[in-house]
Amino acid sequence: MGYDLERFVGYVNEGLLCCVCRDVLEDPLQAPCEHAFCSSCINSWLVHHHSCPEDRQPLEGALLRPLFRYMRNDLSRLQIRCRNREQGCEMVCSLESVERHERECEYSLVACTNTGCPLQVERRSLQAHLSTCEFRSRECPHGCGYTILSCEDAQHSCVAELRTELELLRSEMICKMEEVRHEMESRLDSQRRHMVQKESLLKSEVEELKGQLSRVMSDVRALLGAERLHRQELEQAELEKRELLELLKSLQREGRAPGTAPAQAPPPATEGLRRPASGAHGLTLDCMKRKSREVTVI
Ligand SMILES: [Zn+2]
Ligand SMILES: [Zn+2]
Numbered sequence: 001m002g003y004d005l006e007r008f009v010g011y012v013n014e015g016l017l018c019c020v021c022r023d024v025l026e027d028p029l030q031a032p033c034e035h036a037f038c039s040s041c042i043n044s045w046l047v048h049h050h051s052c053p054e055d056r057q058p059l060e061g062a063l064l065r066p067l068f069r070y071m072r073n074d075l076s077r078l079q080i081r082c083r084n085r086e087q088g089c090e091m092v093c094s095l096e097s098v099e100r101h102e103r104e105c106e107y108s109l110v111a112c113t114n115t116g117c118p119l120q121v122e123r124r125s126l127q128a129h130l131s132t133c134e135f136r137s138r139e140c141p142h143g144c145g146y147t148i149l150s151c152e153d154a155q156h157s158c159v160a161e162l163r164t165e166l167e168l169l170r171s172e173m174i175c176k177m178e179e180v181r182h183e184m185e186s187r188l189d190s191q192r193r194h195m196v197q198k199e200s201l202l203k204s205e206v207e208e209l210k211g212q213l214s215r216v217m218s219d220v221r222a223l224l225g226a227e228r229l230h231r232q233e234l235e236q237a238e239l240e241k242r243e244l245l246e247l248l249k250s251l252q253r254e255g256r257a258p259g260t261a262p263a264q265a266p267p268p269a270t271e272g273l274r275r276p277a278s279g280a281h282g283l284t285l286d287c288m289k290r291k292s293r294e295v296t297v298i
């Protein structure tokens with residue numbers, strides 16, 4: 001949309017008017033047929049048409065060009081009133097500088113800077129508004145540390161605020177403690193389970209070791225029994241050996257006395273000695289005794 005023709009001071013050449021909105025060109029573009037339009041006007045026209053709105057010659061967006069330089073110069077030199085004229089701004093300036101003026105115009109509406117305030121006030125009265133705005137805030141003068149909006153000033157009670165805060169903190173703390181307790185319990189639980197597992201493992205190991213120990217003990221007992229038996233047999237053999245030696249000596253004595261060959265006697269004696277200590281010994285001994293008697297008879 002172009003600038004309202006009413007805002008201009010003095011004569012405006014008809015060539016500087018938009019062929020669509022009939023106002024003074026804003027961001028102008030020009031068709032090959034030299035008709036000129038505001039860029040927003042011609043772009044929305046071309047959505048539904050494919051021709052110049054003035055003479056119906058074929059037209060596409062790609063064919064649009066900037067306005068001739070001399071026309072741009074004419075445009076920018078036009079004198080225009082500030083859009084806040086109705087609010088009281090008397091400013092008249094060139095079209096090229098009107099935007100800058102309006103950005104800073106004291107009569108432009110600006111939003112109040114206090115959070116939550118919905119009001120828009122003229123820039124020149126913003127300071128006055130801020131000092132009375134219901135959404136201005138200040139720190140509580142009684143030292144509770146709260147920032148109070150001026151609309152809440154009357155209801156503010158330090159004690160009540162602090163009590164609410166305390167309640168909030170308390171419930172937060174309870175919540176946190178509950179969380180910590182929960183976590184500790186679950187950790188303990190898992191440790192307990194772990195310990196129980198370990199205990200049963202150790203128990204079965206102990207049982208195993210007990211079994212091994214009892215097996216070893218019975219082996220030892222068997223070995224001790226065998227050793228005792230062995231020792232008894234050894235003693236028995238020793239006894240028999242001594243007996244045989246006695247016998248041998250007596251045989252030798254008897255053999256030497258009548259003057260016969262003594263060499264006959266020893267071999268059976270040694271043979272007897274070499275034999276393992278066993279039940280057979282009794283037999284051998286009897287046999288020896290018999291022989292010795294035979295020798296004596298001879
Ligand atoms: Zn226009
Ligand atoms: Zn045209």
Ligand SMILES: [Zn+2]
Pocket residue numbers: 082083084089090091101102105106107
């Ligand atoms: Zn102004």
Ligand SMILES: [Zn+2]
Pocket residue numbers: 112113114117118119129130133134135
């Ligand atoms: Zn305000």
Ligand SMILES: [Zn+2]
Pocket residue numbers: 140141142143144145146156157158161
């Ligand atoms: Zn307070």
